[in-house]
Amino acid sequence: MTPPQGLPVSRRVMNLAGFLAQTARRLPDHLALAWGERRWSWREFERRSAALAAGLAARGIGRGDRVLVHCRNGNEILETMYATFRLGAVWVPTNVRLVPEEVAYLAEASGARAFLCQSVFPEHAAAVAAALPELRLLASIGEAAFGQTNHEALIAAGESQPCPIAGVEYDDPCWFFFTSGTTGRPKAAVLTHGQLAFVITNHLCDLLPGTTEADASLVVAPLSHGAGIHWLTQVARGAASILLPGERFDAAEAWRLVEAYRISNMFTVPTILKMLVEHPAVDQHDHASLRHVIYAGAPMYREDQKYALRKLGKVIVQYFGLGEVTGNITVLPAGLHEEEDGPAARIGTCGYARTGIEIQIQDEQGREVPPGTQGEICVCGPAVFAGYWNNPEANAKAFRDGWFRTGDLGHMDAKGFLYITGRASDMYISGGSNVYPREIEELILRYPGIAEVAVLGVPDRHWGEVGVAIVVPRPGETVEEAALLAWLDGRVARYKMPKRVFAWDALPRSGYGKITKKMVREEMEARGLLPLA
Known part of the structure; x- marks a missing residue:
């Protein structure tokens, strides 16, 4: 223009x-x-x-x-x-x-x-x-x-x-945030200087109000992703950041540092927050300095949420967002987290629209649907990325009439609170990291003797979700679970590794001959394979 x-x-x-x-x-x-x-x-x-x-x-x-x-x-x-x-x-x-x-x-x-x-x-x-x-x-x-x-x-x-x-x-790229969007191999979401300046302001406004150089932040997640965005906000306000000294997450050391540095905020994912509040060290160290314990990246079980509130008080803050929107879609502030179930708790919501962000629930034709009606979660605003690098096909699918299509399904209530009900894609989230089944399926199909495969995410109390692979061996072939998992080890990141492998004679198909994850899941339930042992 x-x-x-x-x-x-x-x-x-x-x-x-x-x-x-x-x-x-x-x-x-x-x-x-x-x-x-x-x-x-x-x-x-x-x-x-x-x-x-x-x-x-x-x-x-x-x-x-x-x-x-x-x-x-x-x-x-x-x-x-x-x-x-x-x-x-x-x-x-x-x-x-x-x-x-x-x-x-x-x-x-x-x-x-x-x-x-x-x-x-x-x-x-x-x-x-x-x-x-x-x-x-x-x-x-x-x-x-x-x-x-x-x-x-x-x-x-x-x-x-x-x-x-x-x-x-404004539109000069400064960060390629790799994400697979909804399907396929990773794509580079282009984040820009102007966009990220808005994101920093938005985080400080909606997630970390009142942050100054008197605050301190504990880093417990990878700085290459969401924790790196969180670090930008600390730099802008001059707040110190404290890194865990070891390579692995250590809940006891985390709580020691919270007390030693009077930590006031941290960014985490539900899996890590659960580990923190369930560790005995939470009761052995003073954590009264905490004001903003932010969690994002995956849904959090309601019972885990209530337990965190009992241990920490009203300091946990939830947000929903994708890499393409740099986390800026909704916020559920600390004051709206309720320990007791009831109407005030708004169980299942991920909050309301972030400052400067507009959310619409749209049908397949891009029309806004009424409150309470499920559709695709679409967003617009200054936090939305500039597009995928060198990928016009992906950009054409991701945007419609100026709206970014998240690929997630949900509904909004009359007051504008968003509820995520599913995913338009088959992507699942394990320990806060997105896993895209197609990538794993393509790799498994390289293993000798496999004719077909379906990978899907299933609930897991520790990781939120884990992968399960259903394989169909070629005629006359057998596939051993331990052997396939050993073959995958080193060929794919460990968080993408399926937890279990099951060999079936055939995968269920729809009337059109299509393999659907819904039907695979239903068959797993019918065979008594869910929940996983």
Whole structure:
């Protein structure tokens, strides 16, 4: 659309790196990040990020280039984030649970120009280097045998080089948030500087009201995804972030840190929140400082919700959102969480529309349906992503008349509270991570002797949902559960691994010959396989 006559064409906005620069200027000596025994002030963190940006620039990385990062939680992954933003480049973080082949696909799909890979993942570095021989830079995070240089060397090389914050416009990409949307292999949802500035403001408004430099946040989830968005809000307000010292989640250590740092907020998923409140350490440490314990990413069982309220009080905050909308669809604030069942509890709701976001429940033709009627959850507003990178077919399916189609089914009541009732796709959520059955099915079909397969998510008290694979062996062949699971191990991330495998003579089909997950689930129930033992 051409701007009206007399109005400027440019839509320049603040580069997200400006949030860090402003905070470092205002609170130079305030604690920014703590990880085990190590501490970084805002001045130090901004200095290291700027030096890393200069080091990357000297290696030919600049505006618009995609920087792939495969790294566990730590100061390094956060430094790569702000260094990339500073250059006007695009940050492309991965889930560290992905296997080398999966990360190599993300490198190709994003058109990565640089790959920063933690030293403990040499196989991933090799897979990406083989997939992208034109890669400008392969650098290790930590000392490693692979790569042209490493993270600390890049910082050291850039410390004497000026690296001003790049000017950007509203729609300039800054983060590729990989998601499969509703089906298929992962797609890069393009998040932009202008969009994420709105998301930061929205999070602070709806999820974390009153957050200042007096607050502290505990990081218990991967910074490559939702916890990374949460970190942006802490940077904007100058609140310290505290990382768990180990590689694995440790509930006892988490509660010790809550008391030691007077933690006031954290972002988590229902599985982790359940582990936190059920651990004995919750009663051994003072957690009165908590104000906002935010959970998202999957439904939470009502009994688990009530137990969390009994342990923590009215501090839990729920939101519903997808990567494509950066979590900004609904909020159920702490004050609306009720421990006792009844009309006030609004059992099953995920809240009401976030500030600046419009939600419609639409039928298959895109028409809004009346309150209480099930349809597809569609949204519009400044938090909606710019579209999928290099994927016009996916964009055509994802948008209709300006509305983003979430692929989830639900209904709204007369007051605007949203209830999710199902998924238009077969995607399920295990431990807060989306799992897309088609990807697993295609892999299983590579196993010798399998003619057909159906993977579906089934309820699990610990993980929310887990995968089950129903396989049909070829005539004369047999498929052993243990052997197939062993074959899958290392070929797919562990959270995507089916928990059980069942071999059947045939899969149920509809009158049109189509295999439907609904019919497979019904057959599992008829055979007494659900719930899983």
